[in-house]
Amino acid sequence: MSETLRVLITDRPWSDSDIEREILAEVGAEVVDAPSGDEETLVEAARDCVAIATCWAKVTGRVIEAAEHCRVVSRMGIGLDNIAVDVATERGIPVTNVPDYCVEEVSDHALALLLALARNIGFFHGRTKRGEYDLSAAGAMRRLSECTLGLVGLGNTARALVPKARALGLTVIATTQSGNDYGTGCRMVPFEELLEESDFVSVHAPLTESTRRMFDAAAFGRMKRTAFLVNTSRGGLIDESALWEALQAGEIAGAGLDVFDPEPPDLQQPLFCDERVIVTPHAAFVSQESVVELRQRVAKQIAAVLCGERPASVVNPEVYDDGAAKKSGD
Template structure:
């Protein structure tokens, strides 16, 4: 019999060797969930001591079923898939890895910006369909001197700003706190940011207060030549409002790495619109970032199960 059991609800990489080997050091068995709903996860969690989760929903019912739960650890940054408040009420620490893929997400957002500005994805699609026409699609513009508006100047937003400043772009940002001013970055209010930006890149967590905040009214503020980039959370954007805005010529295009439902129905708008570049929630991925993420989360769990204090407790629970 193993000393501990740890449930992993889902993962976005080929295997769980890193997690299994790290937990084996403390005689913990890794229970790998098949793809399923909360009821399935609750059944698997019943005799486990900890939960690790990537994207799967971990609501109160799953945590409640895990009677001996010592920790819920997110294989990622955002926490909107975990009932953090319930965990706190039960004195269960919730952890994440807030700094594991900062460079990767910033690089992906910049790659999306470059693809939109130089029509790389558009031209690729056209040529693969037999249309080799330079003049097709929106006009090309020089990136240098254009304005990038960053919504959320946290760790990832700052990394993106650093890279875009290297391209000699003008950077404006919206931040509720406005703490830690950054050289070369001008703080503005959100409506001004949408009105002035040639590119708008989202880098803010999803909360109950900002779901669909980028709606029909906000899209009316965009320049008709502007582009939207989202590597944060899909539900920050009202998808139907985005498509309506594209159809109305209120913005020129978008690049979406995150969707409210994943995978989305790619036959439906806005995913089937040639002005929209879609990637499959890939921004966080690199060999380096995944190694860092997986080993650190497994160590968080191992530390907690053996009586220690894990890094990055996010819900204010005191342990030890």
């Protein structure tokens, strides 16, 4: 192993790694940007690295196993479905994330999509840009104070959305596996009941084997024909083919999508070309402040591990509880 501590950044949507380089240089580490995020490239790039930071690239079991000197894998975000956490845990490697850095941004984005759908903003924008000025061309619009917003999942982002939605007069209900309302006062209902009652459904669930494609043909069949779906969580929660079929059949009124499966999506697909669907490029987490905060916190997590300290936001704490976490001198 080289004496230089090398930290691999698998992928990034920002232009440089200057923030990470500055923080990690203080602990004698250098940043290496992977030329691409495919598995074979990452396997080779990770071999002599002591840490891996990933945005959306998949840090598979093969990548982790190839990184024999790796001491930490850090998710530059919240969700963990692109990291083989189980493999990292078996190898005594802590995995970190930043679970609360963009709560305001994502809840704002979900609300923005809801409002754009409710007021036909996207539809009117597209039509007027083509030279058509016709109020009657759009679907019916409802008074928000007479509508219900259903939240699927009630984590930090969904909880931040609750008072914002209520300020507009929306009635807010929610569904979670536990039935816990986390002090929001939301009426908790089963998933199927939420689909049947809601005029807007906003998705805030993690992507797991049990939640993958939870929005399938059966789910869309339960929704109101006038309802809208908003997803700022994970693309894999929605069966995109089923969503397209539901739109064609008039089973729902439209959708606002910021996440996709895969990413980036094929924007030539009819779903994404439909006037009833608003598409944004996984932008919900972004603000100048949130991106700087994210990058600083991830770099500091890695620096902590390289200094032999326990980092913040460890998602597999058993590696420490079992005394198995890789030490800084390994």
